[in-house]
Amino acid sequence: xxxxxxxxxxxxxxxxxxxxxxxxxxxxxxxxxxxxxxxxxxxxxxxxxxxxxxxxxxxxxxxxxxxxxxxxxxxxxxxxxxxxxxxxxxxxxxxxxxxxxxxxxxxxxxxxxxxxxxxxxxxxxxxxxxxxxxxxxxxxxxxxxxxxxxxxxxxxxxxxxxxxxxxxxxxxxxxxxxxxxxxxxxxxxxxxxxxxxxxxxxxxxxxxxxxxxxxxxxxxxxxxxxxxxxxxxxxxxxxxxxxxxxxxxxxxxxxxxxxxxxxxxxxxxxxxxxxxxxxxxxxxxxxxxxxxxxxxxxxxxxxxxxxxxxxxxxxxxxxxxxxxxxxxxxxxxxxxxxxxxxxxxx
Amino acid sequence: xxxxxxxxxxxxxxxxxxxxxxxxxxxxxxxxxxxxxxxxxxxxxxxxxxxxxxxxxxxxxxxxxxxxxxxxxxxxxxxxxxxxxxxxxxxxxxxxxxxxxxxxxxxxxxxxxxxxxxxxxxxxxxxxxxxxxxxxxxxxxxxxxxxxxxxxxxxxxxxxxxxxxxxxxxxxxxxxxxxxxxxxxxxxxxxxxxxxxxxxxxxxxxxxxxxxxxxxxxxxxxxxxxxxxxxxxxxxxxxxxxxxxxxxxxxxxxxxxxxxxxxxxxxxxxxxxxxxxxxxxxxxxxxxxxxxxxxxxxxxxxxxxxxxxxxxxxxxxxxxxxxxxxxxxxxxxxxxxxxxxxxxxx
Numbered sequence: 182x183x184x185x186x187x188x189x190x191x192x193x194x195x196x197x198x199x200x201x202x203x204x205x206x207x208x209x210x211x212x213x214x215x216x217x218x219x220x221x222x223x224x225x226x227x228x229x230x231x232x233x234x235x236x237x238x239x240x241x242x243x244x245x246x247x248x249x250x251x252x253x254x255x256x257x258x259x260x261x262x263x264x265x266x267x268x269x270x271x272x273x274x275x276x277x278x279x280x281x282x283x284x285x286x287x288x289x290x291x292x293x294x295x296x297x298x299x300x301x302x303x304x305x306x307x308x309x310x311x312x313x314x315x316x317x318x319x320x321x322x323x324x325x326x327x328x329x330x331x332x333x334x335x336x337x338x339x340x341x342x343x344x345x346x347x348x349x350x351x352x353x354x355x356x357x358x359x360x361x362x363x364x365x366x367x368x369x370x371x372x373x374x375x376x377x378x379x380x381x382x383x384x385x386x387x388x389x390x391x392x393x394x395x396x397x398x399x400x401x402x403x404x405x406x407x408x409x410x411x412x413x414x415x416x417x418x419x420x421x422x423x424x425x426x427x428x429x430x431x432x433x434x435x436x437x438x439x440x441x442x443x444x445x446x447x448x449x450x451x452x453x454x455x456x457x458x459x460x461x462x463x464x465x466x467x468x469x470x471x472x473x474x475x476x477x478x479x480x481x482x483x484x485x486x487x488x489x490x491x492x493x494x495x496x497x498x499x500x501x502x503x504x505x506x507x508x509x510x511x512x513x514x515x516x517x518x519x520x521x522x523x524x525x526x527x
Numbered sequence: 528x529x530x531x532x533x534x535x536x537x538x539x540x541x542x543x544x545x546x547x548x549x550x551x552x553x554x555x556x557x558x559x560x561x562x563x564x565x566x567x568x569x570x571x572x573x574x575x576x577x578x579x580x581x582x583x584x585x586x587x588x589x590x591x592x593x594x595x596x597x598x599x600x601x602x603x604x605x606x607x608x609x610x611x612x613x614x615x616x617x618x619x620x621x622x623x624x625x626x627x628x629x630x631x632x633x634x635x636x637x638x639x640x641x642x643x644x645x646x647x648x649x650x651x652x653x654x655x656x657x658x659x660x661x662x663x664x665x666x667x668x669x670x671x672x673x674x675x676x677x678x679x680x681x682x683x684x685x686x687x688x689x690x691x692x693x694x695x696x697x698x699x700x701x702x703x704x705x706x707x708x709x710x711x712x713x714x715x716x717x718x719x720x721x722x723x724x725x726x727x728x729x730x731x732x733x734x735x736x737x738x739x740x741x742x743x744x745x746x747x748x749x750x751x752x753x754x755x756x757x758x759x760x761x762x763x764x765x766x767x768x769x770x771x772x773x774x775x776x777x778x779x780x781x782x783x784x785x786x787x788x789x790x791x792x793x794x795x796x797x798x799x800x801x802x803x804x805x806x807x808x809x810x811x812x813x814x815x816x817x818x819x820x821x822x823x824x825x826x827x828x829x830x831x832x833x834x835x836x837x838x839x840x841x842x843x844x845x846x847x848x849x850x851x852x853x854x855x856x857x858x859x860x861x862x863x864x865x866x867x868x869x870x871x872x873x
Binding site for chain 1: 652772829834835836837838839840841842843844845846847848851
């Protein structure tokens, strides 16, 4: 269906903006998908090189895996948003496989950044009144506060133990995720994905009619994606009703994050360049997700049997701190959100 | 020194404003002190009536004690600010005794409101992911978050235990404070204070020269009180450098609260009426103090030996929550603060 162009890494549409109404859906979407596919394949090559036993460090492999996920998300997102102009069976199948792949690759990165976030927060909280274990004391008769100096001197015990516990748990989880990622990248399932993406780099399976004007097919799809996002943002619970520690209230925010991502990618396809304002709002929702998951990890660590009360206390402080970071991220999102609060069409 | 007027409960100066430059220091300050002294004596009478065994409830005695502290603070604050126009030996002595009295009476009230604040916060946090004790599990291999439903179902254990622990500790502290207050009110030391205040209701011991124009003596004293406050507010650490869990940073805020109180009372004396804007800023600093002390009580409870980790965890969440309330109160204070940020004379 596609005229030539295989292997073109940076087609014009990535650096210039143009009126998509002048072009066919094929002429707009196919180069985007081909460019992302080429990025995917290059990242895969880089990842293989840096995963070789002769490679000095883990940094190169991490960067390559991150780039691999980046392309996979964009291909997968475009297949979802522009399913109407693509071969639907092919699109659904490849999308499922790319979601599996990027999900598998994301886990290692997530555990690693979560640990860094939690250890940094514990370090920041080191000014906190974390209580020391007092083996000699009986139950205090009054709840009169200890002197600040005493509390500050005593802070280390629980925080240090909490940090060690989180490091143990998240490093173990990360190691398992790393093994799972390596296993996935060596699997026949992955090779089938890589083959499909390689095919995409040379030919995009379009639906019949995708050679018509882009305005009709692509813009309609992109607009639907935008409307879904605006609807989700408008439906976010207002700050006044927010209960900061109620994690069940996070779901609509996580949903908005995914829809914003789809909208951003559709924007890249249709207008040929990313929107920095949407990127800012997306960063806020990424931070929201990171803080929510870090809070959950602190809560999970506190469920470890036989931990010392001082450790549990520090984890409680940490949990609350991360839930307040969740709240802060919501505030940043509302500030950066470029649309009016009411979800009317832009 | 004073012409008549004993027992006048609501002299004009409490309901009208007037130019203090037209009046002598004596004509301005003496009626204010006499009115506060009369309020003090009336509250004391009410407190005795409501503390009788035939009285149906504790509410009347609480309200009377609160009114008693209110007058004691105003008399004591005025003796401090306007020491220059008063007999200094008498003023210092009565001020010391009133500080002892209101401090003793305040403690019971403080423990009782602290408990209410902490139990309400725990109730609000009940949406939190407070971890349940998991007797069957071994240490979780990964720190993957539990489903929100699971976390919400599990919340009760630690929060309920933390609430029971706080209730036990603060009720005990409150009961002791109540006994101490009753003992103080029956002591010869208190009877001497009540006698001094009764004397104040009929005659204010002024310094020589207090019959001169109020503008010179009173306004200068009131302005010094204002300058001390403005200096303290200007010296408050900026929000950017604040470490929310560092309780040592609270001290300048507590100091600003006391200076604002002195300024408010001086304002009442000189201008004849309270300033609602200053009252709003004062409320914010009261909330700041309450939240800081509640956080310290949570930290103190977490130092109780042999508590369950789930209890300690809930206390950690509670501590962090109250420290964020401390931060919020600072924000409210900055918003309501009527002067420019830089501490120049108004």
